[in-house]
Amino acid sequence: MPERFFILDGHSHCYQAYYAITAKLTTPDGKPANAVYGFTRMLQKLLREHHPEYVVVVFDTKYATHRHNSYAEYKANRKPTPAELQAQIPLIYKVVRAYNIPIYAARGYEADDIISALVKKLSEKNVEIIIATSDKDMEQLLSPQVKIFNAKKGVMIDQETLYREKGIRPEQVVDVLSLSGDSSDNVPGVPGIGNKTALELIQKWGSLESVLSSIDQISGKKRQENLRLFSDQARLSQKLIKLYSEIPIPIDMNACKLDTTENAKLKKLFREFGFNTLLADMVATANNYLFRTNAFFSIKGFLVDHHPFFCIEYLYLWT
Template sequence: MDKRKTLYLIDGSSYIFRAFFGVRQQLSTSKGFPTNALYGFINMIQKVIRDEKPDYLVVAFDSPEKTFRHELYTEYKANRDAPPEELAQQFPFFEPLVEAYGLSSLRRPGFEADDIIGTLAKKGEQAGLEVSIVSGDKDMMQLISPNVHMLDTMKNKKFVDADVIEKFGVGPGQVIEVMGLMGDSSDHIPGVAGVGPKTAAELIQKFGSIKSLYERIDEVEKKKVKEKLERDKDNALMSRELVTININMDIEFKLDDMKLRKFDNAQLRKMFEEFEFTSFIDGLEDAVSEPGKVDTLVVDRPVVDRSEYETILTEESLDRLLKNLVKKKTFAFDMETTSKRPVWARAVGISFSFEEGKACYLPLTHRYLGVPSQLGLEIVFERLKPILENEHIKKCGHNIKYDLIVLANEGV
């Protein structure tokens, strides 16, 4: 049997925010123009092309206009702050970068990148392709099928049916049912107040769907849960609609348009010079402009084994980290914060390494599209404080005086 050709669908808008918050250095040009999101975005795009070698690829972007979801619920994403000014200044350059790399991109007024990806994923699967959705957004898990999977390049993790069941307690086809009940605070989707992921999963496991649940509401055994469901029925039905990705957009599906084209080396050079990306400019010197050939654009770097890098998102993984920090007696740490000025800064996340080749990142207050559930700030520092204040456990770091001031802001 011939191997299926591959279609990679990149959640461009999510990548931009993840690049901005993921590149910890405050990168900027000599004129002060911020470039950290652009730098991270380029590296992410190159990684997908170089490591995955897709046959077809599309980068989808959100539209700045209100979507059909805002028409359904005016408070949709109303809790989102405006993007940081340092990020907003970089917005105009992402799509030109994608074009210079010879890649296709799409955005549609009134729709989100999720809807574009959902529609193309369905069409790609129907066309006999193996589809990879490049994103870390849990909402995308509803799109997973035997020939559609999710790829989170920042975690080097591929998500299939079994991972959806582990995350939501149900398969991909019922993700919208669970999310409709539990809501999504990151998108300001209400769901049923007081019904969390566990209860939502148990209800859908039993009733199959929100519609069936309300048709058989008298079968709900717990009185308080039943009262909550009856009180917030309209919110549950609306939330289900809000979390449902549109897979039937009117988008023409032309594989020829999705092929990787030759790089526009002249345009890339112009942009790299403007952003003062010296390493990328050096990589262009001997580059051969071949479709999808990225390795010629990347300066050789030592291979880093990230197989034992971890993101701390659960109490179990936090417990394991704390035990290692105490056991090793010496560790390095670094902080992601809200400001360059330490007296104003608050913690966004902390990275740790206690052994060569092993490292982890503990996100605390990240806010971006598709952000995973994070452990509570107060709980984390309550657990970390005895270790950080223990003078018998050595701490190492770069510019550690800055971090110590930020820790003091957090009560350590």
């Protein structure tokens, strides 16, 4: 049985935590803490229930990526991050660091691309890779070795689940979204083609290029017209959705290895944040669900670890 390597989508879980807990929670010094508390509970639940041998958390950075260069409107439809969530991001980093879980972020790359690069690197090793995210783009990474855990829904997705529910293979995920677009990232797709139609087209024709070369055989004059008029837009969407894995990213398995150990640093942080319930839970369970990793490491060009607030300068604060 291969060991489990969990890759946590930090951006996705920060937002989930913020909107999941609507109660006004603050630290003893008055800082908002609902997202911090929610993120911590989600992380605890993952560690407790799935017992991964390895864990890393991946965050976005504030810098533009190749997608912004290719398409100026990429993610332009997103609303500004709520100020209360933005203020909690540095505290969430502190939580991850208190667990001694490595944080990955790299200038010029989205977290999704870093996850893709990690998956490519880890595919050479005898591990089961679990991506913890609610991002449907990640389905393109599914393989016999890779699964997706959607914490929001509490479900594990593998390539068999994808085929059973959508009738497509992982390598077809990008082409479906290239036709339907992705409103969350402002990826345009082809007007008039929604997810259901996109699935039907890819199920029948197999790929985006096959669809575009078979327009005369596709039903509906308006659909044919849009496919002709917006074929370049579909190809652009394909480029935006396809994850980039050719990143020379370092992985030190020992640095990511987990161990159930007493964690005084985490206790101190829980006291600082006023998370008395979490602190009591630690004592009650004798720390047997808490994990820490071995020493951090850093490689030039990557933010695997730095001084205690490395994230403030480089990581995306959603301003």
